[in-house]
Amino acid sequence: MRPEIIPEPTLVRLTIYGRCLNDLIEEGATLVASDELAHRAGVNAAQVRKDLSYLGSFGRRGVGYDVRHLSDRIATAMGLTKERGFIIVGAGRLGSALMGYDGFNKKGFRAAAAFDADINKVGQAIGSVTIRDINELSSFVQANGTEIGIITVPASFAQSVADSLVKAGIKAILNFAPIVIKVPAGIRYRQVELSSEMEVLAHYLNSQGD
Amino acid sequence: MRPEIIPEPTLVRLTIYGRCLNDLIEEGATLVASDELAHRAGVNAAQVRKDLSYLGSFGRRGVGYDVRHLSDRIATAMGLTKERGFIIVGAGRLGSALMGYDGFNKKGFRAAAAFDADINKVGQAIGSVTIRDINELSSFVQANGTEIGIITVPASFAQSVADSLVKAGIKAILNFAPIVIKVPAGIRYRQVELSSEMEVLAHYLNSQGD
């Protein structure tokens, strides 16, 4: 089974499997069975096998999967074989935290620049980069061919920042601002809704029992 | 239609509708139709009506929904009618950013305390709270009846922090550490996978076209 497109829930789980496989490599394991991987990823074994089948069939029946090969296969599928630059727009606390987030580096994402509209912040360093004036955003993206833009500005500015990013030629946007943003077809868009996460927990706290 | 349980995708969308309704209130709107709300939330109108039907039927046919009433109804369903304290374990950059995240306050979540294992951080202030020693975690949760714990420690410490939180009596956990955590049944658990978000974008960047 090898369709051109992989379902999104599968993509998300593949990233989790990828991380579990890294752990297994560090532990010195060379083989892993679907139920071991399932246990580590918090899903069931049939799910793991179905998910992996989207990448081809390279497990060995009666044996399991080769840890290193599977790890490589997932990295390839997730497009992690080359370094990708990203920029962050909005150098507040959240933006600064993401700028130095180690999990991004580990997967080959490199913080290329940070931008802010606040003149007082411009010139300050966060991690290895200097905060730039937001007016330089377009020229920077064009000059560097940056693919991914992360939005961490207040909600009221998020749509216009997204528009600028798109106009500048960015290909994918990860939005942390609490507002649904409209992007043209062809631009990849994902949103992290921090408040929603808490609200869903609150809902469950209220409806006790199950 | 009013089943005891609301599907999780619906819960997440309800939080988005809630935010859109707040915007509408600020704009002075008193009525809203499902397609207007759908447009703002980035979903389709049938989805909005189906989602809202889980809360009962109080729209007016031919007219729409009363903005304020709908907003209240959603807040009630999401358990946002009372203030809830949360604590953050791991006072690094991400933890500090979340500590002061405005979106939480707006929905009635109150930062009650922050904890860290690093002795040098203990005593420092982030926002309105002081960083405490992680050994005080259990007594604090018990004394204050804190319901929600946010984990922003490195992956290698996350499971043991979660165990401590559970033992201390926390009811819900929001985990930002890049590792799947096991919690006993009855504890509400959600995970924000920052790296997964980027990896999914990278996947789509690779498989150009559609």
Next chain:
DNA sequence: ACTTGTGAAGATGTTCACAGCA
């Protein structure tokens, strides 16, 4: 004997389409 790979079944979620009410 053990574990994968996968059709088929089952469960869940989304969209359609229209009856019903203002």
Next chain:
DNA sequence: TGCTGTGAACATCTTCACAAGT
């Protein structure tokens, strides 16, 4: 006429269960 509320149709996702390979 306009918009909701919702069964029914459709689409998607998950799990089962077992044939097939080692």
